[in-house]
Amino acid sequence: MSVDPVDPADSAARPAAAAAGSTSLRERKKARTRAAIQRHALRLFQEQGYDQTTVEQIAEAAEVSQSTLFRYFPTKEDTVLADEYDPVIVAAFHAQPAELSPTTALRQAIRDVFASISDTDRELIRQRQLLALRVPQLRAASLLHVEQTIQVIAQAVAERTGREADDLAVRTYAGAMMGAWIAAMFHWAAQPGSEDIFRTMDEAMAHLEDGLPL
Structure with missing residues (x-):
């Protein structure tokens, strides 16, 4: 039996998958995307300041579109406040x-x-x-x-x-x-x-x- 390697980049999103009992490829991809967006947002806030960081910059750093970002985090505030x-x-x-x-x-x-x-x-x-x-x-x-x-x-x-x-x-x-x-x-x-x-x-x-x- 093979086991998928753990990607530290998606560790922040593992709780939701655990709660749902889901390890599907689709759920893991969503988890990685969500975790990457939040991780890059926090990095930018630390480097530039919260007010100075834009949603556009977060999306670019996470390599997603702004519409994708908003599907996971409806507001800029949610990139900090929301968790699973x-x-x-x-x-x-x-x-x-x-x-x-x-x-x-x-x-x-x-x-x-x-x-x-x-x-x-x-x-x-x-x-x-x-x-x-x-x-x-x-x-x-x-x-x-x-x-x-x-x-x-x-x-x-x-x-x-x-x-x-x-x-x-x-x-x-x-x-x-x-x-x-x-x-x-x-x-x-x-x-x-x-x-x-x-x-x-x-x-x-x-x-x-x-x-x-x-």
Whole structure:
């Protein structure tokens, strides 16, 4: 049995294929294209600055048309803010033992997912988070993504607990979890050379799980 070699250029897009259980040639090609666009966008933002980089330059660097770029990333902001980890984390969350509390299950799911990613992927995530926190335009645009992530968390928790996703308690929980992650990211970004962002997020979730003692 032969195994396709792993191309580090498409590592950022592997989560989506894993979540879908798909290893088709078409899906791998789409994953590589998406990852290449995002990788080149981040490189240009680092070299030239976010505001100084155009969509045209990103498309040219990734060797795709602008229409292709927009199929993967509808806006320039999405080249930083969009990722495909949510469905992978949700799948790992549902795979946790039923006796675990939602927070414990979510913490373990995030550990499982991010323990398996490469150093290259971790660096891409670090670059994206720093840009999202430091570029005013991206910070404003990230509000939409925050809302979407809260909905994802609420739906996953509702399915695990047998409640409705629009239940106030479920949505409050999802909002609190998202707030803990945001606080962790700001804390991490404010300390150059600080510990791994995922460890900081885990500490924030642990604090939330303990009832936020001060």
